[in-house]
Amino acid sequence: xxxxxxxxxxxxxxxxxxxxxxxxxxxxxxxxxxxxxxxxxxxxxxxxxxxxxxxxxxxxxxxxxxxxxxxxxxxxxxxxxxxxxxxxxxxxxxxxxxxxxxxxxxxxxxxxx
Amino acid sequence: xxxxxxxxxxxxxxxxxxxxxxxxxxxxxxxxxxxxxxxxxxxxxxxxxxxxxxxxxxxxxxxxxxxxxxxxxxxxxxxxxxxxxxxxxxxxxxxxxxxxxxxxxxxxxxxxxx
Numbered sequence: 623x624x625x626x627x628x629x630x631x632x633x634x635x636x637x638x639x640x641x642x643x644x645x646x647x648x649x650x651x652x653x654x655x656x657x658x659x660x661x662x663x664x665x666x667x668x669x670x671x672x673x674x675x676x677x678x679x680x681x682x683x684x685x686x687x688x689x690x691x692x693x694x695x696x697x698x699x700x701x702x703x704x705x706x707x708x709x710x711x712x713x714x715x716x717x718x719x720x721x722x723x724x725x726x727x728x729x730x731x732x733x734x735x
Numbered sequence: 736x737x738x739x740x741x742x743x744x745x746x747x748x749x750x751x752x753x754x755x756x757x758x759x760x761x762x763x764x765x766x767x768x769x770x771x772x773x774x775x776x777x778x779x780x781x782x783x784x785x786x787x788x789x790x791x792x793x794x795x796x797x798x799x800x801x802x803x804x805x806x807x808x809x810x811x812x813x814x815x816x817x818x819x820x821x822x823x824x825x826x827x828x829x830x831x832x833x834x835x836x837x838x839x840x841x842x843x844x845x846x847x848x849x
Contacts, residue, residue, distance in 0.1 A: 653834070653835065655836065655837075657837075664840060664841045664842055665779060665824060665837075667836045667837065667838065670834035670835075670836050672834060677834040678836060713778065713779070717835075720830060720835065721767065721786075721830045721835075723769065723781050723784065724769075724835075724837060725781075726771075726779050726780070727778060728777065729778055
């Protein structure tokens with residue numbers, strides 16, 4: 623069964639550094655999402671992406687965050703200048719169409735020191 | 736925006752007993768309600784979902800009920816087994832317009848006592 627994949631599984635970075643989290647959604651999916659989960663807390667929506675543009679973003683997704691779909695397979699989340707509070711598990715998700723199930727990737731644990 | 740409340744935050748049941756987790760939502764436009772199971776360090780995995788045109792859905796030992804009037808939905812697990820131990824998240828989404836983002840509840844840590 624096709625799966626969403628994410629790399630790296632764990633990223634450690636220093637405060638102020640830029641990080642890029644990578645996702646490969648399921649190949650025929652059209653809707654893409656990033657969520658984050660701070661340790662022990664609930665999963666929170668960050669941003670949705672459809673038809674090569676952001677369709678919605680949360681208040682967490684400020685100017686330090688950006689997303690790209692640079693080619694037909696990858697979907698990336700960039701944090702320009704990381705802060706301690708960006709430490710979390712970041713999940714990518716994708717789905718085929720309206721009303722369909724969202725499939726989650728295994729996550730990238732980001733640790734900002 | 737949507738707000739999803741989930742209770743209880745922790746739940747321990749004896750193996751073989753039933754477990755019930757309850758969620759409420761605030762946005763009457765929400766019409767899709769999935770439940771995800773998350774084992775430690777792993778991705779959330781969909782275990783069952785329900786849409787607003789249905790009041791109940793069952794899949795083997797798992798069932799979900801929805802009360803649109805009261806804006807609450809519940810997960811029922813019968814004949815619990817040790818492998819049911821995990822964190823369960825409910826979520827709500829609106830699928831007619833917009834981007835269909837999921838708004839999650841705060842999670843329930845379910846422990847099955849052998």
